[in-house]
Amino acid sequence: MVLSVALMIAACGSDNTPTTPSNTSTTTSENWSSVLAPGGASTRSFTVNSTGTIAVTLTVAGATVGLGVGLPRTSGGGCRLGVTVNAAPGTTPQISTQADAGQYCVQVYDLGTITDPVGFALKIDHP
Amino acid sequence: MRRAVFLAVMLSCCAACGDNTPTSPSSTSPNATERFDDIISVRESKFYPFSVGSNGTTTINLASLSPLDRPGVVNATMEIGWGKAIKDDSGTVVGCDLAKVIQTTPALTAQLTDALAPSSDYCANIADVGGLRQSVNFSIRISHP
Numbered sequence: 603m604v605l606s607v608a609l610m611i612a613a614c615g616s617d618n619t620p621t622t623p624s625n626t627s628t629t630t631s632e633n634w635s636s637v638l639a640p641g642g643a644s645t646r647s648f649t650v651n652s653t654g655t656i657a658v659t660l661t662v663a664g665a666t667v668g669l670g671v672g673l674p675r676t677s678g679g680g681c682r683l684g685v686t687v688n689a690a691p692g693t694t695p696q697i698s699t700q701a702d703a704g705q706y707c708v709q710v711y712d713l714g715t716i717t718d719p720v721g722f723a724l725k726i727d728h729p
Numbered sequence: 730m731r732r733a734v735f736l737a738v739m740l741s742c743c744a745a746c747g748d749n750t751p752t753s754p755s756s757t758s759p760n761a762t763e764r765f766d767d768i769i770s771v772r773e774s775k776f777y778p779f780s781v782g783s784n785g786t787t788t789i790n791l792a793s794l795s796p797l798d799r800p801g802v803v804n805a806t807m808e809i810g811w812g813k814a815i816k817d818d819s820g821t822v823v824g825c826d827l828a829k830v831i832q833t834t835p836a837l838t839a840q841l842t843d844a845l846a847p848s849s850d851y852c853a854n855i856a857d858v859g860g861l862r863q864s865v866n867f868s869i870r871i872s873h874p
Contacts, residue, residue: 668800668801670800671837672792672793672795672802672868673792673868673870681800682766682792682795682866682868683793683801683802684792684793684835684836684868685802685835686800686802699836699837700836700838701837701838702790702837702838704870706837709800711800711801
């Protein structure tokens with residue numbers, strides 16, 4: 603009987619080691635393709651659910667274009683840019699930036715070099 | 730008799746073991762996010778009044794500084810800060826008594842983080858400290874309880 607009681611006490615909730623919380627944030631990928639007009643800008647909004655990295659990869663474009671990430675305008679369309687690069691298409695992110703949770707936008711814009719509409723495609727990875 | 734004692738001891742051990750009553754999460758109200766979007770000119774400063782609903786963390790983020798006439802970013806160093814709102818006799822906010830300022834460039838994560846109490850009215854402030862060559866759009870996010 604003593605042995606049984608000892609075994610039960612040993613099994614009884616003595617492990618107070620805190621459990622490391624699992625990382626519940628997942629990365630979401632969004633693909634977007636559209637057409638950029640000469641002198642124009644194209645914008646798409648997305649939501650970041652937790653602090654993390656926004657990575658934007660311009661995968662297809664008929665020219666070097668401006669690529670940026672920022673906050674959607676509070677009235678009307680468009681994007682208030684916070685990070686920009688001049689981007690040629692590639693397979694690695696041209697923009698990789700830390701961001702808090704919230705609403706964001708990605709914008710592709712003409713650097714003043716295109717004379718005809720050009721198609722583009724990009725991928726946005728974010729928490 | 731011995732069996733009865735054994736069962737009693739076993740039952741008391743089981744009863745004492747493992748309180749699995751879930752703990753109620755503490756009440757934390759989600760933060761609200763306000764936007765302060767405007768145009769700022771060379772050597773100008775602008776402020777935006779806000780209030781906090783409860784004790785907690787307030788963050789201020791200069792997220793964008795962009796040209797007026799084209800897409801892009803102006804990477805100028807600006808001064809941002811927070812303070813207590815100054816009101817006139819009618820209660821209109823007429824100024825911002827700055828309590829904390831930093832110099833920073835635009836980023837998508839908060840540059841200022843502080844614990845503010847709901848007992849005061851506050852203001853977020855932005856000022857050009859010599860980095861601007863022309864007027865620009867700016868966007869500031871204020872996240873508070």
